[in-house]
Amino acid sequence: PPPPARPPGPYDTSEAVTPYAQATGYNNFYEFGTGKDDPARLAASLVTQPWTVTIDGEVRRPVQLDLDTLRGWFAPEDRVYRLRCVEGWSMVMPWQGFELGALLRRVEPTGAARYVRFTALHDPEQLPAQRPSFFGTTALDWPYVEGLRLDEALHPLTLLATGLHGRPLPGQNGAPLRLVVPWKYGFKSIKSVVRITLTRTRPQTTWALAAPHEYGFYANVNPDVPHPRWSQATERRIGEARRRPTLPFNGYAAQVASLYRGLDLRREF
Amino acid sequence: MSQSPPSLRRRPAPPLPWLVPGVVAGGLLPLGGLLLAALRGELGANPVQEALLQTGGLALALLVLSLACTPLRRLTGWSWPARVRRALGLLAFLYAGLHFLIYLLDHGFVAATVREDVLERPFVTAGFVALLLLVPLALTSTRGAVRRLGFGRWQRLHRLAYLAAGLGALHFWWGVKQGGAAPLLVGLLVAALLALRLKGGRARP
Numbered sequence: 149p150p151p152p153a154r155p156p157g158p159y160d161t162s163e164a165v166t167p168y169a170q171a172t173g174y175n176n177f178y179e180f181g182t183g184k185d186d187p188a189r190l191a192a193s194l195v196t197q198p199w200t201v202t203i204d205g206e207v208r209r210p211v212q213l214d215l216d217t218l219r220g221w222f223a224p225e226d227r228v229y230r231l232r233c234v235e236g237w238s239m240v241m242p243w244q245g246f247e248l249g250a251l252l253r254r255v256e257p258t259g260a261a262r263y264v265r266f267t268a269l270h271d272p273e274q275l276p277a278q279r280p281s282f283f284g285t286t287a288l289d290w291p292y293v294e295g296l297r298l299d300e301a302l303h304p305l306t307l308l309a310t311g312l313h314g315r316p317l318p319g320q321n322g323a324p325l326r327l328v329v330p331w332k333y334g335f336k337s338i339k340s341v342v343r344i345t346l347t348r349t350r351p352q353t354t355w356a357l358a359a360p361h362e363y364g365f366y367a368n369v370n371p372d373v374p375h376p377r378w379s380q381a382t383e384r385r386i387g388e389a390r391r392r393p394t395l396p397f398n399g400y401a402a403q404v405a406s407l408y409r410g411l412d413l414r415r416e417f
Numbered sequence: 418m419s420q421s422p423p424s425l426r427r428r429p430a431p432p433l434p435w436l437v438p439g440v441v442a443g444g445l446l447p448l449g450g451l452l453l454a455a456l457r458g459e460l461g462a463n464p465v466q467e468a469l470l471q472t473g474g475l476a477l478a479l480l481v482l483s484l485a486c487t488p489l490r491r492l493t494g495w496s497w498p499a500r501v502r503r504a505l506g507l508l509a510f511l512y513a514g515l516h517f518l519i520y521l522l523d524h525g526f527v528a529a530t531v532r533e534d535v536l537e538r539p540f541v542t543a544g545f546v547a548l549l550l551l552v553p554l555a556l557t558s559t560r561g562a563v564r565r566l567g568f569g570r571w572q573r574l575h576r577l578a579y580l581a582a583g584l585g586a587l588h589f590w591w592g593v594k595q596g597g598a599a600p601l602l603v604g605l606l607v608a609a610l611l612a613l614r615l616k617g618g619r620a621r622p
Contacts, residue, residue, distance in 0.1 A: 174462035182597055184461070235594060237463055287595050358595060377540040377591050379533070384523075386462050391523065 159305055160228040161399070166239035168313045170386050175320045176233065177339055178287045179268070179275035186277070191319025193274050194340065199324050203251070205345035206261035215324055219310060221254065222246035227307055227328070232369045232398045234333035238383045243328055244311030249302040257298065257346050264301040265351035266327055267343040268292040288354050294327065294338035295351035295365065297407075305330055305403055308341075331400040333367045364417040368408070369398035373417045433497060440501045444508035447475055448515075465523050472516035473544075474599075477589060479509035480551075480582045481606050488613040503558050506578065510555045513548045513585075544588035550581040579614070582607045 156162055177187035199215040224244050232238045252264070270291035272278040278290045300306065307328040310317055317323040322339025329336050335355050345351075355363035362376050371381045371394040382391040397404050408416075451471055454460050460467040483505035486498040524530045534541040554575055556562070563571045586607050590600035 170462040178595075182593070182595070184463070237466070281598070283598070287597075374538070377538060379530070379538070381530075382524075384463065384465065389465070390525065 154226060157225075157227065159403070160226075161230055161240060162228075163230070163240050164387075165228060165242050165313075166386055168315075171239055171241060171312065172318045172320055174237075174386060176235075176334065177320055177322065179277050179290070179292065179340075180320070181277045182287055187320035188318075190276055191323075193276065194269075194319040194323060195274055196319065196324040196340075199342075201325065201341065202343045203255050203345075204343070205265070205347050206258040207252075207346050208256035208258060209254075211255060215310075218251070218325075219246075222250055224311065225307075227309075229305075229307075229328060229330035230398050231330065231334055231337075232383060232394065234335055234363070234367070234375065234380075236378060236380070236383050237386055238394075238398075239386050241328075242313055243307060243309040244314065245307045245309035245328065247304055248306045248308050248327070249304060251308065251344075252298075252301060252346070255346075260348050261346040262298055263347045263350050264296050264298060265343075265345045265347050266294045266296075266338045266341050267345070268294075268338050269340040269342050288358055292338060292354045293351060294336055295347075295353045296329065296336075297350075298346070299407055300329070300404075303404060303407065305400060331369060331397040331404045333369055335363070336367050366408075366411075366413075366416050368404075368413065368417075369394060370396060370413060370417065372396070373414055431500065436497055436500060437504050440504045441508070444479060444504065447471070448512070465519065468519050469516060469523070472512045472519060473589065473592075476509050476512035476516055477582070477585045477603055479505050479512060480578065480585060481603065481610070483509060484578060484582055484607070484610045488610060488617070491617055506551075507555060507558055510551045513551055517545075517548055540588060540591035543584045543591065547581045547584035547588060550577045550584070554578060554581075579607065579611050583611075 173188045174184045175187040176184070177191070180187040180190040200212060201215055201218055202210075202212045204210040204212075223246070225246060227243045227245065229241055229243060230238060231241050248264075268291050269275065270278065272290075275290075277287060280286055296306070307330075309322070309326050309328045310324060312318065312321055317326065322337075322341075325341050326339045327337045327341060350365060353365060355367075356365050369380075374380050380394055383394045384391050395401070451460075451468060455464060455468065458464075483502050486502040486505065489498040490496065521531065524534075535545045536542070554577060557566060557571060557574060566574065583604075586600060586604040589603055593600060
């Protein structure tokens with residue numbers, strides 16, 4: 149049965165939601181492999197219970213706690229967000245979660261905190277593509293690390309998701325806890341987070357280290373700044389035949405463009 | 418069964434008469450599979466991307482196979498690899514053309530977008546040039562063309578197949594977000610086949 153209708157919130161898009169099968173069957177989660185169906189095929193090996201999250205660094209109240217305890221701190225919210233992958237495809241995702249800002253305020257950032265570094269699970273036993281290949285290589289350096297400026301992290305759009313389509317977050321979508329930053333390319337929205345660290349300096353992030361000329365720290369969705377190897381002007385919404393134009397900040401310019409006033413978005417891509 | 422006497426026939430019947438039709442049928446099989454999957458909606462969440470990947474991969478694989486024919490003939494002394502080479506090359510051209518057609522469809526045949534892609538993005542440029550290089554090779558794939566050009570000139574022209582395969586491998590490499598094993602493997606295969614040809618000295622007809 150369809151979930152009971154709820155009035156759309158101020159941050160929700162009213163665009164057609166991507167069906168569950170596509171949203172959970174076509175994923176990038178390189179810890180499982182680079183194929184789009186690898187995560188759905190292999191995510192059963194991910195153990196999400198129990199799950200410990202560490203929040204440390206430039207905070208007055210560092211904490212290490214079980215995810216169930218953390219979830220008990222906040223009432224879950226529904227957010228229907230656009231998701232735009234840097235590869236040129238997009239979806240509409242009905243997330244459940246809570247605002248990252250609420251969590252950060254609770255642990256009280258110190259006056260020195262400027263950035264937030266997120267670290268994903270590093271466990272080759274559970275995440276097969278973290279094991280070196282036959283050639284002794286891995287697709288990326290593990291663990292996967294992402295980062296935000298503190299003001300981006302505190303923005304009410306920025307979510308820590310624990311559910312999708314009204315169900316617990318599936319492994320392939322980053323169970324049990326993932327970041328969702330809807331105005332940035334999908335790779336910023338780190339999956340299976342185990343550690344959140346507030347820092348004074350800008351964190352070194354995985355894709356920016358792997359290919360610095362292609363993936364910047366900001367990674368704001370921007371149709372005017374092409375990827376060096378492909379255009380970002382259009383995208384394919386999963387389920388649609390024709391490409392559609394990509395919107396600045398993935399359609400969230402009214403909410404977030406002011407965060408970047410005075411920043412050269414071509415240089416700080 | 419009556420057969421015309423050998424003296425009246427233009428060429429003796431080759432051994433393995435099913436060889437070339439078999440290769441052509443086998444080469445068209447994946448296209449049939451692709452069309453069937455597309456009609457049944459079984460190409461996954463991103464069918465256009467899937468069709469692009471499949472046609473591109475098949476084009477490259479067939480091109481590499483066509484390049485492997487001569488070294489295989491030389492190494493083994495078998496004659497059949499030389500007889501399937503043209504079919505493999507033409508099949509590669511067919512899939513490369515389909516790959517480009519799907520790309521054009523995907524971009525709504527918008528000339529400005531395609532021009533910008535081809536001129537400004539090395540990833541697209543490499544694939545486009547590879548396809549262009551295959552055009553004269555496909556056009557001169559007949560026995561008549563070999564006769565008209567003369568074997569030496571025809572052979573020099575058809576060395577472009579190595580350049581096309583190299584550019585195709587580069588296109589594949591640049592198309593993935595992070596270098597995967599498959600593009601690397603194709604690149605190494607093309608390099609190895611080229612090395613074998615160069616080492617083999619002057620090719621024989």
